[in-house]
Amino acid sequence: MSETATLSIRRGNRWDRFEIAFERGQSVLDGLRRIRIEQDPTLAFRFSCINANACKECMMLVDGKVAYACIARLEPREMRLEPLRNKTLLRDLVTEIAPPDERIANLPLK
Amino acid sequence: MGRVTTGEVTRLSTDVLVIGSGAAGMSAAIAADEADARVLMVDRSLIGRGGATVMAQMTVAVALGDEVPDRWQDHLADTIRAGRGLCDERLAHILCETGPDAIRRLDRWHVGWARHADGRICQAMAPGHDRPRCCYVDFLATGPAVSSTLRGQVQRQGRIRRIGDLCITDLVVSDGAAAGAVGFSASDGRAVAIDAKAVIVATGGLTRLYRRNSASANMGGDGYALALRAGAHLVDMEFVQFFPIGHLAPRLIGMDPIMWDPFRYKLGGRLLNAEMREFTDAYGVAEDGSYKVTRDLATYAILKEVEAGRGSPAGGVYLSFQHVPADRLKDSFGPVMDRLAKNGIDLTKQSVEVAPIAHYHMGGIRVSAGLESGIPNLFAAGEAVGGANGANRLSGNAITEALVFGRLAGTNAAARARAMRASPWHAPDAAQALSLLAEGAETGANPAALVARLQAVMSDRVGPFRTASGLVEALHEITEMQKILGPAPPPRLGPFDTCRLDWFDLRNMLLVAETAAAAAFARTESRGAHQREDFPLLDEAWSLNQSAQLRSGALHLERVAVAAAAP
Numbered sequence: 074m075s076e077t078a079t080l081s082i083r084r085g086n087r088w089d090r091f092e093i094a095f096e097r098g099q100s101v102l103d104g105l106r107r108i109r110i111e112q113d114p115t116l117a118f119r120f121s122c123i124n125a126n127a128c129k130e131c132m133m134l135v136d137g138k139v140a141y142a143c144i145a146r147l148e149p150r151e152m153r154l155e156p157l158r159n160k161t162l163l164r165d166l167v168t169e170i171a172p173p174d175e176r177i178a179n180l181p182l183k
Numbered sequence: 184m185g186r187v188t189t190g191e192v193t194r195l196s197t198d199v200l201v202i203g204s205g206a207a208g209m210s211a212a213i214a215a216d217e218a219d220a221r222v223l224m225v226d227r228s229l230i231g232r233g234g235a236t237v238m239a240q241m242t243v244a245v246a247l248g249d250e251v252p253d254r255w256q257d258h259l260a261d262t263i264r265a266g267r268g269l270c271d272e273r274l275a276h277i278l279c280e281t282g283p284d285a286i287r288r289l290d291r292w293h294v295g296w297a298r299h300a301d302g303r304i305c306q307a308m309a310p311g312h313d314r315p316r317c318c319y320v321d322f323l324a325t326g327p328a329v330s331s332t333l334r335g336q337v338q339r340q341g342r343i344r345r346i347g348d349l350c351i352t353d354l355v356v357s358d359g360a361a362a363g364a365v366g367f368s369a370s371d372g373r374a375v376a377i378d379a380k381a382v383i384v385a386t387g388g389l390t391r392l393y394r395r396n397s398a399s400a401n402m403g404g405d406g407y408a409l410a411l412r413a414g415a416h417l418v419d420m421e422f423v424q425f426f427p428i429g430h431l432a433p434r435l436i437g438m439d440p441i442m443w444d445p446f447r448y449k450l451g452g453r454l455l456n457a458e459m460r461e462f463t464d465a466y467g468v469a470e471d472g473s474y475k476v477t478r479d480l481a482t483y484a485i486l487k488e489v490e491a492g493r494g495s496p497a498g499g500v501y502l503s504f505q506h507v508p509a510d511r512l513k514d515s516f517g518p519v520m521d522r523l524a525k526n527g528i529d530l531t532k533q534s535v536e537v538a539p540i541a542h543y544h545m546g547g548i549r550v551s552a553g554l555e556s557g558i559p560n561l562f563a564a565g566e567a568v569g570g571a572n573g574a575n576r577l578s579g580n581a582i583t584e585a586l587v588f589g590r591l592a593g594t595n596a597a598a599r600a601r602a603m604r605a606s607p608w609h610a611p612d613a614a615q616a617l618s619l620l621a622e623g624a625e626t627g628a629n630p631a632a633l634v635a636r637l638q639a640v641m642s643d644r645v646g647p648f649r650t651a652s653g654l655v656e657a658l659h660e661i662t663e664m665q666k667i668l669g670p671a672p673p674p675r676l677g678p679f680d681t682c683r684l685d686w687f688d689l690r691n692m693l694l695v696a697e698t699a700a701a702a703a704f705a706r707t708e709s710r711g712a713h714q715r716e717d718f719p720l721l722d723e724a725w726s727l728n729q730s731a732q733l734r735s736g737a738l739h740l741e742r743v744a745v746a747a748a749a750p
Contacts, residue, residue, distance in 0.1 A: 098434025109631040109681065117679045121233035121399045125240075125439040127327055128232040128399065144437040163370055164679040171347045175230050177193060177368045177375065180186040180344070 076149035080104055082116070083155040084165045089113075095149040100124070102131055102142035105154075105166075117165040118142065132157060133166045192374045192617060197223035197344070198600035199593070200364060200379035202351050202406065205234030206582055207565025208385035209333035210285075210589025211596070212343045215383075218597035222343045223377065225366075227386075229347040231334040233401045235387050235543075235566060236585060239326030240439045242307055242317030242448070244579025245282035250306035250315040255279040257313060262580060265311045265477060266545075266573020267711040268726045269419065272748035273552040274571035277591065278584050285586035286318060294332040297321050307448045309578035311477045317579040322517040323442055329582060349375060351405070352687050353616035354382060354413040354561065355608065361413065361561035362608040365616040369684060372677050374620040378608035381560045381596035384410055384548060385589060388566040389423070389695050391688075393541035393646070394638040397426055397441045403688045404695030406567040410548045411694060415556040417731045418569040418743075419546035420695075421702035422712045424576055425647045427481035428454070429540025432497035435526045440540055442519070443502055444578075449515050454485070455501040455534065456493040462500075479575045479711050482539040482647050489538070499538030504530045539647055543581055545572045545712065546699070549730055554592040560599055560607075564592035570728065570746065574711025623674030628667050630685030637664060637692060645700045650716050654704040661697045668693065698738060702729050705740055 076095040081088050091108045105118050121128035124143055131142040134155040142154075160168035173179055186193055198220040201212045209231065212224040226233060246258040259279040263270045290296055290304070296318050297305040308315045320328040337343050351366035355378075363378040386406030390396035407417055428447070430440040446452055456462045463469065466484040468476045476484070485500050495501050504512060509531045513520055516530075528535065547569030554562050565585040572580060644657035672686040706729065708722035709715050730743045 098436070100436045106631075110629070110635050111632070114629045114631040114682050114685065115676065115680075117681045119679075121228045121401060122238055122439075123400060124436060125238055126437040127237045127439065128228070130229060130232055141437075146436070164677070167679040169370060171229050171370075175345045175347045176370065177186070177346050177349060177373075178371065180195070180346070 078104055078147050078149055079151040080108065081151055081153045082166065095147065099147045100143050101135060101145040101147050101152065101154070104147045105142060117163070117167045119167050119170070130170070132170070134158070191621065192376050193368070195223060195375065195377040196606075197221050197377065198380050199223070199383065199596045200225070200377055200381070201383045201385055201593070202364065202409070203234065203385035203387060203565070203567070204230045204345070205236035205385065205387055205565065206329055206333060206585035207387075207567070207589035208383070209337050210586050211383045211385055211564050211593035213333070213336055213340060214590045214593030215597040216340050216343050218594055218601070220597035220600045223346070223379070224337070224343060225346045225349040225351065227350045227401045227405065228399070230345045231330055233399045235398045235402060236326050236582065237330045238398055238439055239329070239582055240323035240442050241325055241444055242309060242319040242579045243286065243325060243582040244309065244312065244317050244577060245286045245583055246279065246316060247283050247286060247304055247306060247318065249303040253314060253316060255283065258282070258316060261312050262572070262577045265575050265577040267575055267721070269573035269710070269728060269745055271570030271746040273746050274550075274568065276748055277552065278571050278580060278587050281587045281591075282583045285583065285590065289329065289332055289586070292332050292336050294328050295320050307445070309448055311577045312579075317448070319445060322519050323439070323445060325582070350684060350687060351409065352620065354409050355613045355616065356413050356558060357607040357609040357612045360559040360607050362606050362612065365613050365620065367620055369679055372675055372680055372683070374617055376613050376617065378606040380600035380603045380606045381562060383562045383564055383592050383596050384567050385564040385592070386567050388544035388547070389699070390541045390544070392638065392641045392692055392696050392699070394642040395429060395440075395538075396541040397429060397439065398542075403692040404544075405688065405691040406563070407547060407698070408691035408694045410556060410561065410563070411698070411731070411733050413558055413561060414733070415558045415561060416549040417546060417698060418549040418728050419573070420569075420698045420731055421706050421729065422545035422574050423541060423645075423699065424478060424543040424545060424712045425482045425539035426542030427478055427485055427539050428502055428537035429542070430535065431499040431538040432495070432536040433526070433528065435528070437522060438526070441542065443535070443537060446504065446515060447502075450504055450507050450511065453503045453506065454481070455503055456488045457495060458493060459501070462488050462493070477575065478578065483714060485539060486647055495536040497536045497538075499536045501534040502537045503534040505532070505534065543576055545569070545574065545576055546702075553595050554588055555595065562592040562596050564589040574713060619671070622671040624669060624671040625674060626667070626669045628669070630668075630673070630682050630689055633664055633667060633689055634685060634692070637661070637689070637696060641696055645696070645703055647712075648714050648716050649703050651704065654700050657700045658697065658704070661693055661700065665693050698731050701738055701740060702731060705729060
């Protein structure tokens with residue numbers, strides 16, 4: 074029988090549970106990307122480089138600890154994902170992590 | 184530069200708008216700022232994080248002459264040879280001649296090029312080069328080092344305004360000239376309109392069109408689509424470079440899939456088929472430890488071995504360093520050995536499996552020697568530029584061209600802006616693009632699944648090997664997907680709306696995919712990165728470029744003579 078990984082994801086005030094087929098060696102980010110394709114395309118998380126841990130955009134809480142989703146291993150059990158707590162929440166797992174002077178809202182009004 | 188909010192639209196104004204913040208975009212911004220233009224640099228992702236540069240763990244080719252005597256003319260000869268007769272020699276000339284300046288400039292900004300004990304910059308051998316010419320930052324850190332060095336310089340120059348999470352959806356053309364752009368801010372979902380005197384597209388390539396690729400999630404060819412819809416020409420769109428030895432198995436996380444190449448340079452890793460025999464000699468070039476098989480040839484050889492049933496279990500071939508002494512492996516791989524160990528890989532005891540992976544796009548926006556497209560005031564830089572690398576890019580030329588073309592485009596765009604009193608921006612010219620942003624239609628389609636479907640079609644039908652029937656199928660599929668996508672984006676959800684981001688990405692990706700497939704169908708020969716199984720030989724009559732343009736919304740291809748060097 075094939076194993077499953079369950080990702081419980083904090084989305085604002087609620088938690089959503091997604092079950093996906095577990096594949097050995099995959100990352101949590103792989104699982105999140107699969108959920109968007111197979112189950113819910115509205116699920117929001119940041120990533121850019123996918124696999125190289127170069128862009129550093131996919132930082133989130135995995136089981137309560139700060140981690141990069143691209144290097145956290147997916148495991149055949151329930152894993153809890155939450156957005157970073159010390160940043161402004163934009164949606165689901167996405168927080169405002171751009172430096173303040175690189176945000177459109179902070180450009181001076183003319 | 185200020186921000187004005189009128190109703191739903193945030194208005195911005197600048198002299199030079201740079202779209203993209205990889206090495207090309209940042210180099211352009213730095214140069215335009217040095218030339219006293221007001222610069223606004225925007226990125227679909229965060230500034231300096233996405234794109235290809237940060238992923239480039241590899242090397243930078245440039246005729247410094249530090250390792251052995253070298254001349255830029257020799258680098259140019261290698262570039263043109265690799266391009267299989269299709270290089271735009273004006274652009275290749277600029278790349279090779281001004282490359283050394285760009286590398287020395289980064290050195291002054293403390294990028295940290297690997298050096299010999301006597302201070303000379305180390306230059307390694309790479310396939311297609313006639314001598315060691317490729318500099319790098321240890322270990323596997325060239326791209327991140329270039330990226331952070333440029334980012335530091337952008338910040339030091341102080342005046343360059345930067346906005347991340349800003350997705351540009353259309354360029355605005357007024358009186359036949361580029362006048363700015365329209366898009367939306369991913370962080371709050373609001374529409375943004377930017378007027379500019381000159382616009383530089385530095386958005387990189389199209390590797391996201393393929394299932395297995397070596398670049399960031401934002402490399403969906405958006406700059407090509409922006410330029411096409413603005414009326415510019417694209418050139419050489421059929422030439423997608425596959426990197427022959429992308430990591431395949433065992434599953435490896437936290438590492439760039441193209442990581443093996445620098446170690447092949449340094450240590451001569453051996454490519455082996457399922458019989459544990461070297462095989463590239465059967466396709467024309469023996470390896471003999473010197474590692475000189477070019478990317479197009481290596482890709483061809485690997486896929487043919489797999490096709491002949493001599494592939495590895497995961498569908499590639501083996502790469503082995505087992506002949507290299509353990510202490511030499513440790514010296515060369517440094518901390519990477521530990522990262523590999525965490526992934527359960529011990530190179531002294533095992534081979535890894537590798538296979539071709541979409542890596543770079545030779546084609547792009549057709550520009551003059553001043554990097555201006557056919558649309559006045561619209562410039563391009565870096566991988567977004569088409570032509571410099573012909574039918575196959577020489578190893579190490581990508582970062583070089585990003586730096587060199589970025590600087591030149593920035594300088595020229597600033598000069599253009601200085602000569603103008605105001606942007607030709609005429610508000611009605613932005614109306615259509617803004618109204619698309621205001622729309623919302625429920626289609627029920629899953630855009631993330633559509634992206635995956637497009638990637639499968641492109642990989643299977645418009646990959647390293649192509650046939651007429653496969654390309655026709657691809658074009659048919661693309662048309663189907665355009666119908667499913669529909670004419671309007673899904674309703675707005677607010678901040679970081681992934682479905683809308685995917686919708687606007689797909690709108691670009693499908694147009695670019697169509698252009699690449701149509702150009703590949705028309706070119707009835709095999710050359711460099713474009714291999715047609717039904718036309719397996721190079722045809723001298725095809726020693727020309729194909730140029731693509733949208734006319735009344737329909738794609739139109741024409742054949743144009745290869746641009747020769749200036750007399």
